[in-house]
Amino acid sequence: MIMSFRWYGKNDPVTLEDIKAIPGMQGIVTAVYDVPVGEAWPLENVMELKKAVEEAGLEISVIESIPVHEDIKQGKPNRDELIENYKESIRNVGKAGIPVVCYNFMPVFDWTRSDLNHPLPDGTTSLAYVKTDLDGFDPVEGDLDLPGWDSSYSKQEMKDIIENYRNNISEEDLWNNLEYFIKEIMPVAEEAGVKMAIHPDDPPYGIFGLPRIMTGQDSVERFLDIYDSEYNGITMCVGSYASNNGANDVVAMTEYALKRNRINFMHARNVVSGEWGFQETAHLSETGDIDMNEIVRLLVEYDWEGSLRPDHGRRIWGDQTKTPGYGLYDRALGATYFNGLYEANMRAQGKTPNFGTTEKTVGDK
Numbered sequence: 001m002i003m004s005f006r007w008y009g010k011n012d013p014v015t016l017e018d019i020k021a022i023p024g025m026q027g028i029v030t031a032v033y034d035v036p037v038g039e040a041w042p043l044e045n046v047m048e049l050k051k052a053v054e055e056a057g058l059e060i061s062v063i064e065s066i067p068v069h070e071d072i073k074q075g076k077p078n079r080d081e082l083i084e085n086y087k088e089s090i091r092n093v094g095k096a097g098i099p100v101v102c103y104n105f106m107p108v109f110d111w112t113r114s115d116l117n118h119p120l121p122d123g124t125t126s127l128a129y130v131k132t133d134l135d136g137f138d139p140v141e142g143d144l145d146l147p148g149w150d151s152s153y154s155k156q157e158m159k160d161i162i163e164n165y166r167n168n169i170s171e172e173d174l175w176n177n178l179e180y181f182i183k184e185i186m187p188v189a190e191e192a193g194v195k196m197a198i199h200p201d202d203p204p205y206g207i208f209g210l211p212r213i214m215t216g217q218d219s220v221e222r223f224l225d226i227y228d229s230e231y232n233g234i235t236m237c238v239g240s241y242a243s244n245n246g247a248n249d250v251v252a253m254t255e256y257a258l259k260r261n262r263i264n265f266m267h268a269r270n271v272v273s274g275e276w277g278f279q280e281t282a283h284l285s286e287t288g289d290i291d292m293n294e295i296v297r298l299l300v301e302y303d304w305e306g307s308l309r310p311d312h313g314r315r316i317w318g319d320q321t322k323t324p325g326y327g328l329y330d331r332a333l334g335a336t337y338f339n340g341l342y343e344a345n346m347r348a349q350g351k352t353p354n355f356g357t358t359e360k361t362v363g364d365k
């Protein structure tokens with residue numbers, strides 16, 4: 001298991017030095033942020049990113065993400081051109097020796113929350129989705145801006161896209177568009193040596209009358225069957241899949257995908273979920289719905305060698321971040337917690353933990 005951490009590039013208030021200081025930290029999860037969605041990532045941009053990370057003594061273990069253009073999701077006539085650009089980005093990521101790309105196929109909105117600072121009993125706050133907060137809200141009518149929404153669209157463009165989904169694109173259509181995309185890109189990913197990892201919809205159910213398809217066990221099975229290759233895998237985001245009031249058994253889903261050797265990336269965050277919605281919690285098993293020890297035990301049992309990153313954290317200790325959920329402190333606590341679970345489970349199973357550290361850490365003697 002490669003412990004990894006998301007980094008939003010040079011403008012991230014969390015620095016590579018901060019990340020390097022977390023014990024057992026090896027991988028950086030990042031992206032090229034200065035190329036518009038739909039255009040190919042030039043090799044030089046990828047190489048520049050790689051150089052910055054390597055100079056800090058770390059490696060890029062995952063690209064999160066290469067965004068999929070809306071016109072590909074909607075199956076518009078210009079999708080072929082956009083898919084060619086996507087392939088070029090994959091090739092360039094492969095040339096840089098980066099082994100995994102995370103992406104998602106959520107219509108219009110990426111992750112959606114109703115409150116970025118929802119109080120927790122421990123005196124901190126975290127991201128939450130409270131269904132009643134959004135009662136009667138329609139993104140086409142209202143002016144409410146929700147976090148995670150793509151601000152690169154004008155109000156009118158956004159409205160047109162939403163109306164197109166609502167009127168013309170069923171879940172089955174969206175599946176077809178995903179299948180078309182997968183069958184196009186996967187041979188290129190295989191040749192480039194880049195494993196693809198689709199992220200679930202977050203939350204894992206339809207919102208605002210938009211179709212959503214990566215929502216649970218059935219979708220994972222169907223998705224993996226589209227293209228039978230270890231390069232066509234998933235991001236097992238246990239927090240996203242568990243945000244469905246108990247509908248998804250994320251431990252069973254993790255084992256299923258491990259058996260098929262298709263977990264290409266792990267997102268580890270805990271949530272409490274109910275009929276009312278869900279809220280993110282500390283990573284510790286006891287504070288949320290997910291048995292994190294069981295998740296890590298399975299990763300160890302199946303000798304899983306991919307990257308795991310602590311997902312969103314709570315806002316603690318005056319943490320500063322431009323990106324909700326991505327402060328340094330609680331994610332660092334999460335990394336340390338998962339390293340502990342990893343070491344304990346490796347030893348319990350008679351295996352040797354490997355944090356990528358070749359010698360004990362000492363300064364000048």
Ligand SMILES: [Mn+2]
Nearest residue numbers: 237240267311
């Ligand atoms: Mn995630």
